[in-house]
Amino acid sequence: MTDFHDALESRDPHAREKELLAALPALIQRAQTTPGWSSILAGVNASDISSREALAQLPVTRKSELKTLQGMSLPFGGLINTSTRDLSRIFMSPGPIFDPEGRGVDWWRFARPLHALGVRRGDLIQNCFAYHFTPAGLMVEGGAIKLGCPVIPAGTGQTEMQVQAMNLLRPRVYTGTPSFLKIIIEKAQEMGEDISSVEYALVSAEALPPSLRQWLNAHGVPNVLQTYGSADIGNIAYETMSDGQVNAGMVLDEALLLEIVRPGTGDPVPVGEVGEIVITSFNPDYPLIRFATGDMSAVLPETSPCGRTNTRIKGWMGRADQTTKVRAMFVHPSQVAEIARRHTAILKARLIITGEMANDQMTLHCEVSDPAALSGDIEAIAATIRDITKLRGEVRLVAAGTLPNDGKVIEDARSYQ
Numbered sequence: 012m013t014d015f016h017d018a019l020e021s022r023d024p025h026a027r028e029k030e031l032l033a034a035l036p037a038l039i040q041r042a043q044t045t046p047g048w049s050s051i052l053a054g055v056n057a058s059d060i061s062s063r064e065a066l067a068q069l070p071v072t073r074k075s076e077l078k079t080l081q082g083m084s085l086p087f088g089g090l091i092n093t094s095t096r097d098l099s100r101i102f103m104s105p106g107p108i109f110d111p112e113g114r115g116v117d118w119w120r121f122a123r124p125l126h127a128l129g130v131r132r133g134d135l136i137q138n139c140f141a142y143h144f145t146p147a148g149l150m151v152e153g154g155a156i157k158l159g160c161p162v163i164p165a166g167t168g169q170t171e172m173q174v175q176a177m178n179l180l181r182p183r184v185y186t187g188t189p190s191f192l193k194i195i196i197e198k199a200q201e202m203g204e205d206i207s208s209v210e211y212a213l214v215s216a217e218a219l220p221p222s223l224r225q226w227l228n229a230h231g232v233p234n235v236l237q238t239y240g241s242a243d244i245g246n247i248a249y250e251t252m253s254d255g256q257v258n259a260g261m262v263l264d265e266a267l268l269l270e271i272v273r274p275g276t277g278d279p280v281p282v283g284e285v286g287e288i289v290i291t292s293f294n295p296d297y298p299l300i301r302f303a304t305g306d307m308s309a310v311l312p313e314t315s316p317c318g319r320t321n322t323r324i325k326g327w328m329g330r331a332d333q334t335t336k337v338r339a340m341f342v343h344p345s346q347v348a349e350i351a352r353r354h355t356a357i358l359k360a361r362l363i364i365t366g367e368m369a370n371d372q373m374t375l376h377c378e379v380s381d382p383a384a385l386s387g388d389i390e391a392i393a394a395t396i397r398d399i400t401k402l403r404g405e406v407r408l409v410a411a412g413t414l415p416n417d418g419k420v421i422e423d424a425r426s427y428q
Contacts, residue, residue: 016126019265020319042298047089071277073303078106093296102146110242113296119245121154124238127251132159139187174199177206189214251317260311260323274331275344285309285418287331307418333421344420363422373404382408
């Protein structure tokens, strides 16, 4: 589509960056009024945090830490600005991890991806995201309400009823997982029911491989876009189209500040390098400061052909937590980062574990500017490996640019047969 949900989507990128950075001190100050963020950001002067460089000095709070943080102060670990009684809903994910929803229309910011798909006022949406404990179904409803669209709250399962609803109510839009849409289409074919009213599908919560998108297109759903989000943040980024073609990557939501960091650290990586997605959210109820999602992606350097000028990411590219066990000892990405930090000649490092279980070998592959000139550093790096991991490891120096750009810090290449 060539029109936008609002003027924010097409504003000058420098103006957007300036406005987001200008809002950082107030966000930090507001967050510090909560006991949780006050502890995490102890000693931080909010007025000093007005640049990306200053933001990068703040600690990263990882999604994997939420269960522990919340357990110390139920239900939200003292991280929200709104009292529980003033929320609209509380959700529960396995762990358990609790997520708040404040009051207000489109609290999760799903109107943008729906609008980018082509959904307009009055379009009937069959919403097959789950409603049970999870916010996914209500995330879509919030966006639908803002756009003025009625919703069939179908939820998951009951495939025959899903087909009947599509056949009788004639929704124009499907929202849910791509695999469930495929199941519904196959069931409709089996039942001989017409569900051709569904022209648009906004999918999420699982991968959408090109082959599945093509299958859905070929079986009557010409417009299929995916969105990337989480139960903590809501919509993070979404696909767009131009002239009926899906554009590469996903456009970042307007209310977020994105960093891509090296897994296991809080260190931002250069544009184009794969790393962990870290989000700073300006949500007034639930501020998140350098919140690491645990997902990996990379920034695409150019703006989208659709005309939206915000940062684009490549989409979901795997999980950042690459912790693995070697000879009964856990090895963490943060340990690999610490080894590299102690040896400034290392530009990038990747720990590869080979062999078989109980007979495995660690080799730290280190990108350096001149491998031959730095061969004398191998023994010192090996000693640091032993010091930090308590395990022996080999060291291999390689030229800059040799290691794959896939965000992996630890690669488990062992044979499990």
